[in-house]
Amino acid sequence: MARNQIDELRALQDTLYFIGGKWRLPIINSICNGNKRFREIERSIPGITRRMLSKELKDMEMSKLVQRNVYTDTPVLIEYEPTEHCRSFGKIIQEMINWGKHHREIVVRGKS
Numbered sequence: 001m002a003r004n005q006i007d008e009l010r011a012l013q014d015t016l017y018f019i020g021g022k023w024r025l026p027i028i029n030s031i032c033n034g035n036k037r038f039r040e041i042e043r044s045i046p047g048i049t050r051r052m053l054s055k056e057l058k059d060m061e062m063s064k065l066v067q068r069n070v071y072t073d074t075p076v077l078i079e080y081e082p083t084e085h086c087r088s089f090g091k092i093i094q095e096m097i098n099w100g101k102h103h104r105e106i107v108v109r110g111k112s
Contacts, residue, residue, distance in 0.1 A: 018063070018089075023048055023056050025093065028086060031066060032093075036079040060086075 019025055023045070030044040042053050057080060060066045065086040071077040 018065075021056075023052055024060070025096075027053070027056055027060065028065070028082065028089070029093065031080055031082050032087065032090060036081060038078065038080075041080065 026045045026048070027041060030041045033044070035041045035044050038053065038057075041057075042048060042050060045053070057066060057068070061068050061080075064083055066080045067083055069079045069081065071079070
């Protein structure tokens with residue numbers, strides 16, 4: 001069966017857009033590891049600014065990757081959680097982590 005390279009390229013570009021940038025994957029990883037509140041997420045990602053985290057979370061909410069839950073208790077509580085769509089990317093992230101560790105061994109330790 002012939003592959004449609006135009007569709008494949010479009011899908012790759014969509015995926016790269018989804019994971020693109022410095023902060024998207026660390027935010028997803030943080031939320032999927034149980035950090036739900038803004039400050040928890042911020043503390044778990046060294047170097048991220050509040051402004052950048054806020055922007056990324058808004059973009060991720062619009063892209064249906066995270067769900068923002070507002071609890072109207074006193075004080076108001078806001079939590080973020082990954083959507084099922086976002087969780088479906090988990091296996092790919094784990095494979096990227098595995099590949100990165102293996103690649104580091106090859107480059108740093110000279111293994112093949």
